[in-house]
Amino acid sequence: MSSFAKFVPPPTFLTMPCVGVDISDTSLKYMSFVAETNMDGSKKIKQWGDIDIPTGVVQRGHVVDQEKLSAVLQEFKAATGAEFVRVSLPEERAYLFETTIKKGTPLKEIRGLLEFRLEENVPIPSKDVFFDYTIIPETEDTKSIRVAVVAYAKETIQHYYDACVAAGLHPVSFEVEAQAMARAVIPNDSVGSTMLVDFGKTRTGIGIVHRGVLLYTSTIDVGGDALSQALRRMLGEELSEQELTELKNTQGLIRGVEKSEVSDTLLSTISVVKDELATRMQYWHLRNNNSDERRISSIQLTGGSSNLKGLPAYLTETLGVTAVRANVWENSLSLENTVPPIGRRLSFGYATAIGLAIGISEQ
Ligand SMILES: Nc1ncnc2c1ncn2[C@@H]1O[C@H](COP(=O)(O)OP(=O)(O)OP(=O)(O)O)[C@@H](O)[C@H]1O
């Protein structure tokens, strides 16, 4: 499993109660499960919640004001009593690449080999990089092993690490948000590749996952806020965010019988996201020589703004791949036996925190 293990304290910490913490530009969301699972293997939620992060503290995944981020983390610690945390890292700052190594390479040599490949794949000096890798499970017998590498500038991780420590928290691991999200939402029996689209407040995160391993990430600078802005320009500046959310979630992209100004306005903004997704999909298919095995077979939507009415149908129609709103509890709770304390609409924003929390209890 991918987690920046080298960077974090000794493994004894891993058995301690631990909380998943998803830090984005605008909010901190957390989740933890009770250590014991139910008879059917499903989990029980222990703690969850979110705390606003003031504007400007984290910008596009870069910690601008470490002290203020630390204050938010202190607030989180006061609310939960947490000591050990698993923290997500922003897609905006991640460098991902795929490479092959000879089959039979001893495990202890793999890191050293990959270190030499950083130079040609990551645009910052290797000495300033932290990286981790995951072996991609293969079905066929091949001569080589495919490896997915995730790298970050040391500085990026250090900022998050220091902010946690200053708040009295011990980070046990760090992980790219889309990888955590994949663990929460992608069904175990899924085939091909899955595109994860995290439609948040200020941005849209994209991840492409194959056999459970994150192989591609990217972000688009358009989120739910852009939809609100477009609606305000059209309908008037005085509309509250709550009213706009209502419009997005109940009318959304569905054309009214008489009036279609709301759907037309939303469509013109959302089509930008759709175009960007189409470009990424084409790139992915080209990069993989249109391999059937790696073809994107579904799109899973997460993030609060995926509540936009009509979004799954719109994307399915325009991109030609089935898009669904994710079940964020897919790999943790059984919805047949449990009613989660987080309503469905709110749940889409919790996918990353849930994935981090699953990671903890499975270690
Ligand atoms: N019913 C809902 N509950 C919560 N958020 C909603 C709902 N409907 C729409 N939203 C929108 O979802 C957005 C929040 O989504 P999310 O929690 O995924 O964002 P975030 O992770 O804080 O932001 P980002 O990923 O952009 O940094 C807000 O713009 C909010 O208006």
Ligand SMILES: [Mg+2]
């Ligand atoms: Mg988010």
